[in-house]
Amino acid sequence: MTPYWEEEDAEEDSAGSMVRPYTITRGRTAPERDDFSLITVLTTVQDPRDEHGVPLRPGRRALQPEHRAILAFCGHPSAVAEVAAELDLPVSVTKILLADLVAQGLLLARAPLSVARAAGGPDLGLLAAVREGLRRL
Amino acid sequence: MTSSQAAPAAVKILIAGGFGVGKTTMVGAVSEVAPLRTEEYLTRASIGVDDLAGVDQKDTTTVALDFGRITVSSELVVYLFGTPGQERFWFMWNDLVNGALGGVVIADTRRLESSFASIDFFESRGIPFVVAINCFHGQNTRSAAEIRDALDLDPQVPLLVGDVRERPFGRDALLALVDHLMSLPAEVEPVPAG
Numbered sequence: 001m002t003p004y005w006e007e008e009d010a011e012e013d014s015a016g017s018m019v020r021p022y023t024i025t026r027g028r029t030a031p032e033r034d035d036f037s038l039i040t041v042l043t044t045v046q047d048p049r050d051e052h053g054v055p056l057r058p059g060r061r062a063l064q065p066e067h068r069a070i071l072a073f074c075g076h077p078s079a080v081a082e083v084a085a086e087l088d089l090p091v092s093v094t095k096i097l098l099a100d101l102v103a104q105g106l107l108l109a110r111a112p113l114s115v116a117r118a119a120g121g122p123d124l125g126l127l128a129a130v131r132e133g134l135r136r137l
Numbered sequence: 138m139t140s141s142q143a144a145p146a147a148v149k150i151l152i153a154g155g156f157g158v159g160k161t162t163m164v165g166a167v168s169e170v171a172p173l174r175t176e177e178y179l180t181r182a183s184i185g186v187d188d189l190a191g192v193d194q195k196d197t198t199t200v201a202l203d204f205g206r207i208t209v210s211s212e213l214v215v216y217l218f219g220t221p222g223q224e225r226f227w228f229m230w231n232d233l234v235n236g237a238l239g240g241v242v243i244a245d246t247r248r249l250e251s252s253f254a255s256i257d258f259f260e261s262r263g264i265p266f267v268v269a270i271n272c273f274h275g276q277n278t279r280s281a282a283e284i285r286d287a288l289d290l291d292p293q294v295p296l297l298v299g300d301v302r303e304r305p306f307g308r309d310a311l312l313a314l315v316d317h318l319m320s321l322p323a324e325v326e327p328v329p330a331g
Contacts, residue, residue: 085204
């Protein structure tokens with residue numbers, strides 16, 4: 001197995017690799033909202049409308065190519081990690097772009113199920129469903 | 138608002154263990170897609186090793202992880218995240234760890250110590266886990282009891298021995314984790330943070 005942590009490269013390239021991704025976000029290094037997780041699931045809104053029921057027509061020029069790529073990709077519901085892998089962008093950069101689209105009403109975000117043990121842990125129905133899915137593997 | 142498809146709910150399971158022990162191999166063996174790779178920037182400020190007033194780019198490092206998915210139904214997807222090989226990096230990646238259903242720690246009998254850190258980590262975070270001993274080509278000269286002893290494993294933590302390249306073994310390890318989760322008593326008091 002090839003180790004995929006390449007410490008030396010990362011050390012040397014970090015300055016260079018920092019520049020381009022954050023150019024895509026126009027210099028922003030944090031999303032508008034910070035509640036996305038790696039497995040928050042995003043779905044592109046078809047026929048988006050504003051609160052008055054008027055169809056949203058986002059100026060296509062207001063969207064960057066990466067935004068459009070996300071909207072195309074999330075026609076099939078996808079997790080943040082999958083979008084990041086698809087765009088080949090770091091997770092934190094991807095989250096900024098996703099937040100833009102959610103704020104514009106073009107993308108829906110679904111938070112992961114709460115499974116925190118402190119909050120009672122995952123419910124048995126969920127575990128049973130996971131178990132059933134795994135058994136079919 | 139309408140969407141083309143309702144979004145499924147997502148849960149995640151962490152696949153941990155020492156460097157090169159077969160994490161991505163296991164993810165690939167059970168995932169419905171070839172493992173995907175994603176990266177994140179982590180700043181050393183997150184680990185708190187130094188006083189980092191004025192963090193600059195030199196203090197940022199890129200960590201990669203591989204992940205896969207298992208679609209249980211149109212309403213539920215399980216994501217499997219192989220943790221970065223060096224624990225010091227994933228320990229500071231809260232987003233990776235938070236909200237995980239549980240973990241599978243893969244260990245290699247020839248160097249069990251390389252998985253100590255993962256076990257310690259799950260224990261300290263109160264994340265339930267199982268241990269999957271990866272023995273390529275059935276090369277395992279140690280009994281389960283010996284391995285348990287060497288890993289100083291709590292008796293209730295499930296331990297399986299097999300080949301992580303094989304889907305049935307990966308499946309069984311994940312099933313053992315789910316059964317373990319189902320057998321755990323409900324938490325009465327919150328798990329201390331950190």
